Amino acid sequence: MLFFDLEAYAPPDDRTASRSSLIVNPARPGHVLLGGAFYSKRFADPIPEAPRIDGLWLWHFGSEAALLGAIQRRFEEEWERQRAENARILGKPAVDLVVCGAGITKFDLPALYCRSLLHDAARSADWFELFFKARPIDLAHEASFLFPEEPVLYPKTTREMAGRLGLRERKGSSKGVWESYERGDHGAIEQRTAEELRLVLELYARLQQRVAGAARP
Numbered sequence: 001m002l003f004f005d006l007e008a009y010a011p012p013d014d015r016t017a018s019r020s021s022l023i024v025n026p027a028r029p030g031h032v033l034l035g036g037a038f039y040s041k042r043f044a045d046p047i048p049e050a051p052r053i054d055g056l057w058l059w060h061f062g063s064e065a066a067l068l069g070a071i072q073r074r075f076e077e078e079w080e081r082q083r084a085e086n087a088r089i090l091g092k093p094a095v096d097l098v099v100c101g102a103g104i105t106k107f108d109l110p111a112l113y114c115r116s117l118l119h120d121a122a123r124s125a126d127w128f129e130l131f132f133k134a135r136p137i138d139l140a141h142e143a144s145f146l147f148p149e150e151p152v153l154y155p156k157t158t159r160e161m162a163g164r165l166g167l168r169e170r171k172g173s174s175k176g177v178w179e180s181y182e183r184g185d186h187g188a189i190e191q192r193t194a195e196e197l198r199l200v201l202e203l204y205a206r207l208q209q210r211v212a213g214a215a216r217p
Helices: 064-085 104-119 121-132 158-164 175-183 186-215
Strands: 002-009 032-040 054-057 098-101 135-138
Touching (some): 002 064, 064 121
Parallel strands (some): 002 098
């Protein structure tokens, strides 16, 4: 099971969203993937108090193509680990890679596919197999039951989920990432993204506890 959170850069001239509050568009050539934070675990393993977060970042690889290659290899390794785990869910073998994050179906997974396609269009089928055939747990879609006062099922932000579960969300706007990148403050981006992934892990654990608690008689 792979938890992850990505960051990307939108050039100043492209920071006007036409349809959505999400400004970055990974299908635009100049909207570069900066990298992200990653954490792996087996289904049965608890999340530790201080999880080890791995970072894969553009400035450590020298090019976006090299960064994508490292992320692609990470996904390939996770597919193999998932199958070797021989886990069963509701009596069925769980052979597909399970990925988890907040908003990953809206941005992170499409971004990996789009940027991989941009650099190697000939392998479009491979990129679809690698990224879109994983089974995503998007926490933004899983937390509606925490808000019984709102009858409309609608994706939740990490801030909304954290607030309802007694956690603190400190990520802020993506503009902070862009400004840090323009200043060359790569450490700030790495720290921010690692903290966001730790929050995702806490959200996942608390949602899991709520679901398990509701199932008990």
